[in-house]
Structures are given as C-alpha cells and as structure tokens.
Amino acid sequence: KQEVTQIPAALSVPEGENLVLNCSFTDSAIYNLQWFRQDPGKGLTSLLLIQSSQREQTSGRLNASLDKSSGRSTLYIAASQPGDSATYLCACLGATNKLIFGTGTLLAVQP
Amino acid sequence: EAQVTQNPRYLITVTGKKLTVTCSQNMNHEYMSWYRQDPGLGLRQIYYSMNVEVTDKGDVPEGYKVSRKEKRNFPLILESPSPNQTSLYFCASSPKGYYRDYHRNTEAFFGQGTRLTVV
Numbered sequence: 001k002q003e004v005t006q007i008p009a010a011l012s013v014p015e016g017e018n019l020v021l022n023c024s025f026t027d028s029a030i031y032n033l034q035w036f037r038q039d040p041g042k043g044l045t046s047l048l049l050i051q052s053s054q055r056e057q058t059s060g061r062l063n064a065s066l067d068k069s070s071g072r073s074t075l076y077i078a079a080s081q082p083g084d085s086a087t088y089l090c091a092c093l094g095a096t097n098k099l100i101f102g103t104g105t106l107l108a109v110q111p
Numbered sequence: 112e113a114q115v116t117q118n119p120r121y122l123i124t125v126t127g128k129k130l131t132v133t134c135s136q137n138m139n140h141e142y143m144s145w146y147r148q149d150p151g152l153g154l155r156q157i158y159y160s161m162n163v164e165v166t167d168k169g170d171v172p173e174g175y176k177v178s179r180k181e182k183r184n185f186p187l188i189l190e191s192p193s194p195n196q197t198s199l200y201f202c203a204s205s206p207k208g209y210y211r212d213y214h215r216n217t218e219a220f221f222g223q224g225t226r227l228t229v230v
Contacts, residue, residue, distance in 0.1 A: 034219060043115075043201060044221035089154070091219075098144065098169060099203075099219060101154040 002027040004092055006102035014110050017080050021105045023073040023090035033073050034099065035064050036089040044089065048075070080109045113138045117202050117222035124192055124229055132187045132225050134202030140220075142205045143185040144169065145177065147198040148224075154201065160185055192229045200225045 003026045013019050023033070032051045036044040048057045048064040050073065056065040063076040073090055087106050091099040115136045124130055136143065144159035146169075156169030160179040174196055176188040185204075189196060202222040 032217065036221070041224075043223040044203075046218050046220065049218045091154075093217065098156045098159060099154075101146075103151065103153040 002030075002092055002094055002100045004090060004100050004102040006088075006090060006105050008105060009103070010106040010108075012108040012110060013080055015080060015082060017109075019077050019080055019107075021075040021077070021088050021090075021107070023075070023102055025071045025073075025092045025100075027092075027094060028068045028071050030068065030092045030094045032093050033064075033066055034091050034093070035062075035073075035075050036091065038087040038089060038104070047088075077107075080107075082109045082111050085109050113220065115202055115204050115220050115222040117200075117225050119225060120223060121226050122228070124227070126193055126229055127191050130189050130192060130227075132189075132200060132202075132227070134185045134187065134222060135183050136185075136202075136204040136220070137183065138204060138206070138220065139182065140204035140206050141182070142217075143179065144203050145175070145185070145187050146201045146203065147171065148201065149198050157187070157200075192227075194229050196227065197229050198227060200227060 005024045007022050034049045035047045038044050050057050050066040061078040066073045085108050087104045089104045091101045118133045141162045145157040146154045148154045155171050157175050158177040160166045163182050166177050201224050203219045205217050205219040
C-alpha cells in the first residue's frame, strides 16, 4: 500500500530565501507525481506534474524533481515571497488509479 | 476558463437529512473523483468514475453515493449524513482513465471545496 510522507509539516522562512519541500513515497511503481498548492478556504491548485519517465519539471520559480528509485521528490522554491505562503501537497498516481496524497507542508514566508 | 465547480461551498445540516453536493467540469474529462480532507488524515478518495455510468469505490465510500449520468457532472450524495461526515470535500477531474494513459499528462484539476458540517 502506497504511503506518502511530507517533511517538514510546517516551515517558516524569511522572504527571499530559497527553500526545499520534501515528499517521500513507499512504492516506486508510480505513473506520475503531482505537486499542489492549497490556500485556506480554497481548492487545490496544480503546480507541477512529473511523469514517471521524467526527472524534473520547472515552472517559473518552482522546480520539482523525482527520483523513483529512492522514492523521493522535492519541490524547490526560489526567492520565496509572502504570496507563496500556503500548504503544499504532493500526490502519487499509481496502479490503483487514484492519487495518494501526503499530509502537506504548511509554508509561511515572512515579509 | 477550464474549471471544476462544486456547490455549495459551505453547508451546515442536521443528522439524517439527505443532501447532494454537485460537481461539474467543463474540460470534457473522462475521469472524476471525490475526496474528503480531514486534519491529520490528508485527502482520501471516496468514489471515482472512469466514464459515464462507470463508478467505483475509493478508500472511504461508506455513507456516500455517487452517480455519473453525464460526462460533465458527478454529484456526491449523502443519504443520511452523520457527524463523522463533517469534512472538507473536493471534486476532481482529469483527462483520461489513468491506467490507459499513464504515460501522458494526466494532470488532475480540483474544485474549490465544500465545507460540510453535520450537527
């Protein structure tokens, strides 16, 4: 059974700092891994999707990497801004045809 | 604009009073699903649908029903809500049934969420 873990559960950084969020999964037989952002009272916004054959994806200040063999993904946020404050979720898609989510990292970027 | 729309956004109801949460997507997606999000437990799948008239149970289906009569709509039905169904609910859709198109971009789109309180 796939289990997805995100560390740390919460993170507070000063504005401008580069940061890394971690996602670990127990079953490497995934089809893809997706990173989402969740704002209070709002839905989930897809940030990046990495297919199983890919090593990384980039969108603006965000870079996500995937290492299937070690069961790890990282989300790198460059030059963080207060507007980046949110909960970040990773989710793995596997043979069960559903996304398995981690419990998220709550990020606070201090001005 | 491509989107998944849920209604209502907030709902307070009493135990046993049937309710329906609607979900609609305008992207012609085949795959739709419902999740609930609870503190410390994360998001868990309730039901999913691979296509019209094709639905199946997720991880926590007890107390819920769904239907998929049209491609764009996937309502979640609580026949007799109980307080343990108090939660934040999300509807999601994606382009294809995953297992057939796993090598393609199957990005999932989520609705804004429905916060349900059962008293």
